[in-house]
Amino acid sequence: MNKRQILFMLCIAVAVGLLSRCSNRSAAAADPRGNAFADAASCAQCHKAVYDSYASTAHAHSSAVAGGGTVKGNFNAPGNVFHFAGRADVVMEKQGEELFQKVMVDGKEAARYPFDVVFGSGRKAQTFLYWRNEQYFQLPISWFVPADGWANSPGFPADHPKFDRVIPSTCFGCHSSMVKVREEVKGVTITEKFAKREMIAGIDCQRCHGPAAAHVDFHTENPAAKEPHHITLMDTLSRIQRLDACALCHSGLKPLYKPAFTFKPGDKLSDFIIPTVPFPQKPTQLDVHGNQMQLLAASQCFLQSKTMNCSSCHNPHVTERTNMQTFSQRCMTCHEPESPQFCKHTGKPSAVLQQNCIDCHMPALPSGSITLLANRKESPTPDSVRTHLIAVYEELVKKMD
Incomplete structure (x- = not known):
């Protein structure tokens, strides 16, 4: 093969590589948010189990x-x-x-x-x-x-x-x-x-994990690579960064400097939310609807921990909302039976208490801000929302006796 033929073959190889990369980009460009975003279905190519389970969640x-x-x-x-x-x-x-x-x-x-x-x-x-x-x-x-x-x-x-x-x-x-x-x-x-x-x-994958076109391109071209590239891993973020990512939508409706759609994992929430009149000083004055972050932040569990964040209790990729035992087992990571941190209630056996901490310490409470007037009713019915103020609710303790 002479030099001209070698040069021609190199040009063909480069052109094929560029076309391949353009092909990947054209798939990413199908997302109306721009070329930095991958087509949503591309996540299922490598993460099918997570993709399928997330599809049934309330977020999705x-x-x-x-x-x-x-x-x-x-x-x-x-x-x-x-x-x-x-x-x-x-x-x-x-x-x-x-x-x-x-x-x-x-x-x-x-x-x-x-x-x-x-x-x-x-x-x-x-x-x-x-x-x-x-x-x-x-x-x-x-x-x-x-x-x-x-x-x-x-x-x-x-x-x-x-x-x-x-x-x-x-x-x-x-x-x-x-x-x-x-x-x-x-x-x-x-x-x-x-x-x-x-x-x-x-709420799709890229709202929480960031734009994924470069991630998809890299792993399409390097299928043997196991270490994730060009994507934000939640485990690599600081505690406050993880909390900010959830608090963007779970800390109430507030005026924004920039659209919520532009928030990326790792961004500071303070760069987006315009400061307003301070919230009530007492956590019990906060409405249970929309103030999950503020209520959690006022809880002793949160205040005494250096690592607790939303994903300490929630797996956002699956539907767990009715499984109180699953959530209670996560409480046990800090409140182990027989330890000083375990529930002090003596009216029930330890094995029973371990099955459901949630209904007692995070009860569903009526919202004052979200009420709906049902058909032919004279007074509205409040929406009940599980409070994220983790505490001892004496009235519930009495009911357990």
Whole structure:
């Protein structure tokens, strides 16, 4: 083979390499967040078990494009009607693949609004958005699992349906992985404009692990490499960095310097959240809804530990929420039986106490901020949320005796 043939073969090899790399990039570019993000399905190529188990979690279903398979409510009469105290009813209606909330006044249709986006996995509740004139609005009727029926959305009037509550991108920032939005500036007014139903629903792998296109490219080209490259490993982050990653969405709704979508694992939460009026000084004054980080941080378990973080108790890749024994066994890593740190309650055998620490020390408490008025009820029903203030609740102790 002469020099010209060798040079030609080298050029072919380089071109093939570049095309291969471009092919990987084109798959990554399919993600609307940009070239740094991998196609979501690519995670399953190497992490199928984790990918499949995560697909059933509440995080993965925190939002969805509305449809027959994602909206949990009842669309069959008579369970599809919500009656207001005034003259109006709202009827949940299906027309082919489309879903609507139809307003009826004195038996006549006055208006109808489509279900476009779902917020909530349906474990406790779902609320819904409709799109109009490049904006999203919350529908007045939500699905409330404890009542097994439709309910007036939190904060909405009890005597008539309200359809003008604008939903900003900050809500999508914790309920989805991306929403297509642009800002329209007129004078000093900034209005967000959304593309209809263009979003990455749920919280996907890259919201917590960072953009993964380079990671996928590297391991596609180096299948024998076992050490992860170009991806953030939670185990390598400091305690505060791990806490910040969860607190972005689990410390209440706050004004942001930058969109929540731009937060990457390892970033400082203080670089995103605008300081506001201080929270109540007493942890017991914090609402159980949305303040998980503040409640946990006020707990003695957290204060006396140098390492405790959210993943000390939660495995975000699987659904464990009903398994109190699993969570209780994690408590035992610090509160071993027969040790001074074990439960002081003497009314039950040690073996029984080990089965469920959670219902006693982290009870489900009514939220003051999230209440829903169920159909034909005069007073709203609060959503019950498990408190993250780990403590001794004397009333529960008395019930155990």
